[in-house]
Amino acid sequence: MIPIVSKLPQVGTTIFTVMSALANELGAVNLSQGFPDYETSPELIELVNQAMKNGYNQYAPMAGVMSLREEISKKTEKLYGAYYNPDTEITITAGGTQAIYTAITTVIHPNDEVIIFEPAFDCYAPAIKIAGGIVKSLELEPPDYKINWEMVKRLINNRTRMIILNSPHNPTATILQQQDIEELSAIVKNQDILILSDEVYEHLVYDGQSHLSMARYPELRQRSFIVASFGKPFHATGWKVGYCMAPAHLMNEFRKVHQFLVFCVNAPMQVGIAEYLKNEQTYLGLKSFFQQKRDYFRDALKNSRFELLPCSGSYFQSVRYGRISDEKDAELAIRLTKEIGVASIPVSAFYNMGTDHHVLRFCFAKRQETLDKAVDRLIKV
Ligand code: GLN
Secondary structure (H helix, E strand, O other), rough: OOOOOOOOOOOOOOOHHHHHHHHHHOOEEEOOOOOOOOOOHHHHHHHHHHHOOOOOOOOOOOOOOHHHHHHHHHHHHHHHHOOOEEEEEEEEEEEEEEHHHHHHHHHHOOOOOEEEEOOOOOOOHHHHOOOOOEEEEEEOOOOOOOOOOHHHHHOOOOEEEEEEEEEEOOOOOOOOOOOHHHHHHHHOOOOHHHHHEEEOOOOOOOOOOOOOOOHHEEEEEEEEEEEEEEEOOOHHHHHHHHEEEOOHHHHHHHHHHHHHHHOOOOOHHHHHHHHHOOOOOHHHHHHHHHHHHHHHHHHHHOOOOOOOOOOOOOOOEEEEEOOOOOHHHHHHHHHHHHHHHOOOHHHHOOOOOOOOOEEEEOOOOOHHOOOOOOHHHHOOO
């Protein structure tokens, strides 16, 4: 065997793949990996079919199909009052993860420091490390997982290049509040710090609250790569279509990397999604669709011994299980999959050091029957 030096020696297979595989193997209800188990809209499928039949089967433009970039620009302006030029400031990516990897690769040089908040979605730290960057993580704690901005200030020095934000947050289901925006703005003002804002759950915000996109604030917008996805809102995680928005000088560099990573994203999906986006109900209706699922799942679990943590956004519900067990979250997640047939994600997997607050994450983007089955089993634990 020819020896190689691993760039990610500590990394194994992602927890999403591990838990989904275990759930499939055991026939458990899979509330682990975040994806819907109901069908994508037939209308959207028809639009993609039409695009294939109309001959959109060759390479898309490197930056993405123009009609899709135009629809994204219109949507962003309508929702957040910010204009992004479809020609120079929006690029279609193969899902949110590729956009995140590309943005990090584009701007992070060896020894640049990047601040992340843990629990953090699992692709941030590896992408930083592959670029030679240094991960500076700030651990957040249940039940509120609030960012302590004083602590953030202390992490900043002249090597700090980027802060990665994620709102609505996976896995904790928190959302940034106005106060966070003010603190963040004050911290980055007059500093050469970029922001990578993972907003893939932008439309999934509950209880009449608003999504505070970085696009809304000129001070933040001018330094931000905003990442979003169509997999989550349009129940099509398997299509792997997302996008990134950034000011032209950042996007210009982003595209230099993007073109050699994937060159372009599948064409017919982009054409179909562009048509579908023309009807704003396709995304505005998501709040009530998912809030109903969230409310149902939370109400049902009130009769269980799990302690529900707040859920303001995303399609995840986290719970503490101190009243049930003191075993490690990863052990409990596996045991519940085996013994009661419900798979979840142990939240320690989102901490670099494996910090275990005894919290499990459930995905409620599931059919009513699936949620019923899961709840029936969970309330017996
Ligand atoms: N975003 C989804 C989750 O958090 C799945 C991501 C993945 O499987 N890579 O479960």
